[in-house]
Amino acid sequence: xxxxxxxxxxxxxxxxxxxxxxxxxxxxxxxxxxxxxxxxxxxxxxxxxxxxxxxxxxxxxxxxxxxxxxxxxxxxxxxxxxxxxxxxxxxxxxxxxxxxxxxxxxxxxxxxxxxxxxxxxxxxxxxxxxxxxxxxxxx
Numbered sequence: 001x002x003x004x005x006x007x008x009x010x011x012x013x014x015x016x017x018x019x020x021x022x023x024x025x026x027x028x029x030x031x032x033x034x035x036x037x038x039x040x041x042x043x044x045x046x047x048x049x050x051x052x053x054x055x056x057x058x059x060x061x062x063x064x065x066x067x068x069x070x071x072x073x074x075x076x077x078x079x080x081x082x083x084x085x086x087x088x089x090x091x092x093x094x095x096x097x098x099x100x101x102x103x104x105x106x107x108x109x110x111x112x113x114x115x116x117x118x119x120x121x122x123x124x125x126x127x128x129x130x131x132x133x134x135x136x137x138x139x
Contacts, residue, residue: 010061010062010063010064011060011062011063011064011067012064013059013060013064013067018059018060018067021059021067021070021071021074022059024074024078025070025074028074028077032073032077035073035077036070036073037055039066039069039070039073040057040062040066040070043063043065043066045063046062046066047061
């Protein structure tokens, strides 16, 4: 059983929830961190401390509405990254399945009505002919 300790009367977030928010924001890329700052700028009572090392915010002093909106943004970013990763994995799977494997054709191939190739042809990523083609006959 987990004991929830509220940080103060302003919000009902536990210390572990605030730590999760902090770690999530710190691990985000700069673009998404700017998104978090935009959320905070919407609220006039948020105090931001800036120095040459960055912007510092005391999360325990933020209202519940601010923390809720930040939490929703973090969930959105995580969902978006998960979806992008699965799409990239699908792309890699398709690339490996259809474009990286060598394909060997061993039967005669007719390129047009007039030209027939009678040697084995290996098609790879760069499309190369595997043997000298000397038997090109015109029909």
